[in-house]
Amino acid sequence: MQKSAQLSESLEDYLEVILGLERENKVARAKDIAQKLGIQPGSVTGGLKSLVEKNLINYEPYSFITLTAEGARIAKTITRRHRVLKDFLLKVLQLDEDTAEAAACRMEHAVDELSVERLVDFVEYLFECPRTGDAWIQAFVDYTRSGKKSWEKCAACLDDCRDRHQENRGVPHS
Amino acid sequence: MQKSAQLSESLEDYLEVILGLERENKVARAKDIAQKLGIQPGSVTGGLKSLVEKNLINYEPYSFITLTAEGARIAKTITRRHRVLKDFLLKVLQLDEDTAEAAACRMEHAVDELSVERLVDFVEYLFECPRTGDAWIQAFVDYTRSGKKSWEKCAACLDDCRDRHQENRGVPHS
DNA sequence: CACAAAAGTTAGGTACACCAAACAATATGA
DNA sequence: TCATATTGTTTGGTGTACCTAACTTTTGTG
Numbered sequence: 388m389q390k391s392a393q394l395s396e397s398l399e400d401y402l403e404v405i406l407g408l409e410r411e412n413k414v415a416r417a418k419d420i421a422q423k424l425g426i427q428p429g430s431v432t433g434g435l436k437s438l439v440e441k442n443l444i445n446y447e448p449y450s451f452i453t454l455t456a457e458g459a460r461i462a463k464t465i466t467r468r469h470r471v472l473k474d475f476l477l478k479v480l481q482l483d484e485d486t487a488e489a490a491a492c493r494m495e496h497a498v499d500e501l502s503v504e505r506l507v508d509f510v511e512y513l514f515e516c517p518r519t520g521d522a523w524i525q526a527f528v529d530y531t532r533s534g535k536k537s538w539e540k541c542a543a544c545l546d547d548c549r550d551r552h553q554e555n556r557g558v559p560h561s
Numbered sequence: 562m563q564k565s566a567q568l569s570e571s572l573e574d575y576l577e578v579i580l581g582l583e584r585e586n587k588v589a590r591a592k593d594i595a596q597k598l599g600i601q602p603g604s605v606t607g608g609l610k611s612l613v614e615k616n617l618i619n620y621e622p623y624s625f626i627t628l629t630a631e632g633a634r635i636a637k638t639i640t641r642r643h644r645v646l647k648d649f650l651l652k653v654l655q656l657d658e659d660t661a662e663a664a665a666c667r668m669e670h671a672v673d674e675l676s677v678e679r680l681v682d683f684v685e686y687l688f689e690c691p692r693t694g695d696a697w698i699q700a701f702v703d704y705t706r707s708g709k710k711s712w713e714k715c716a717a718c719l720d721d722c723r724d725r726h727q728e729n730r731g732v733p734h735s
Numbered sequence: 736c737a738c739a740a741a742a743g744t745t746a747g748g749t750a751c752a753c754c755a756a757a758c759a760a761t762a763t764g765a
Numbered sequence: 766t767c768a769t770a771t772t773g774t775t776t777g778g779t780g781t782a783c784c785t786a787a788c789t790t791t792t793g794t795g
Binding site: 482490 | 650653654655656660663664667668670671672673675676679680682683686690691692693697700701704705716719720722723
């Protein structure tokens with residue numbers, strides 16, 4: 388199990404869509420990979436050969452494609468990065484579906500594992516902490532939409548926040 | 562002023578370091594660009610030619626290099642993306658300097674302007690809102706370090722938060 | 736089974752982004 | 766000023782990643 392000699396963005400994309408196709412159809416086919424990546428089928432063969440050399444997929448010419456254990460491991464971490472980033476863009480920054488998807492798609496190759504972990508922790512904390520959570524996010528959304536920076540309603544907001552916390556005291560999170 | 566036909570990551574990097582060098586030394590020189598980008602000087606010339614063709618830098622062989630108005634405009638948006646992302650990684654996710662710098666460097670090419678704006682708004686809101694701010698961030702840091710998910714101290718935390726807000730009532734933010 | 740359609744591969748070509756090494760221009764300082 | 770060091774460019778080459786078009790294999794259908 389050699390140290391995975393870091394992949395190009397392109398090869399990471401191949402692994403990600405192969406994982407998706409495996410989940411959809413049990414196996415991946417070159418045509419579907421091309422279609423999902425928005426490239427020509429002729430371009431796929433070369434990528435597959437690279438992945439075979441790196442022992443990340445099981446594949447022989449004219450046959451279908453599956454991930455090796457190592458390939459699946461990598462594909463899952465990339466897919467997770469994508470999911471975490473999109474979640475943040477969508478739920479916290481409140482970007483629309485298309486913008487979030489596009490940005491996540493390009494960011495997933497740029498962030499290291501530590502940063503992803505930290506982002507997961509942050510988003511989780513943000514949603515679970517009584518001082519923030521859905522209500523706070525909603526306040527941020529309202530603020531973003533209205534464009535005003537007034538903290539007028541803060542006292543009420545904080546009281547409300549505290550009341551909610553007391554109601555839920557001791558109730559564990561799902 | 563034609564629509565800037567989106568640049569490669571590589572050319573964006575050239576613009577960014579040229580802006581940095583202009584700020585440091587008034588003008589940029591090929592050698593310093595190479596050094597900052599960690600590439601060989603011979604590789605720089607080609608990049609500079611591309612940027613000249615796109616009217617983003619003023620440059621002739623053997624002369625020094627400056628940004629055109631359009632080049633400066635683009636360089637500044639990239640530099641700002643870098644700064645905003647690093648700020649988030651550093652101050653909110655509490656990553657260390659090197660990790661934040663490296664991730665920001667790679668992410669800056671992946672995010673669109675809307676997402677950057679939203680991230681700026683979010684970070685600003687997070688720091689200014691009485692329900693969050695430095696104290697909340699500190700609580701997140703403690704939580705991250707300790708690894709526990711208990712909300713035991715929430716009541717006290719919220720009281721504290723409310724008290725602080727009442728003290729500062731009406732005081733505008735700097 | 737045979738043959739057409741679908742899927743996949745190969746071959747040749749483009750563009751980008753880098754390298755190393757040879758070469759050219761400029762700058763410095765004795 | 767002139768030799769040399771520094772800086773910058775050119776050339777030829779590598780690797781990646783894509784394209785199109787021609788070709789091959791597989792598959793499905795009568």
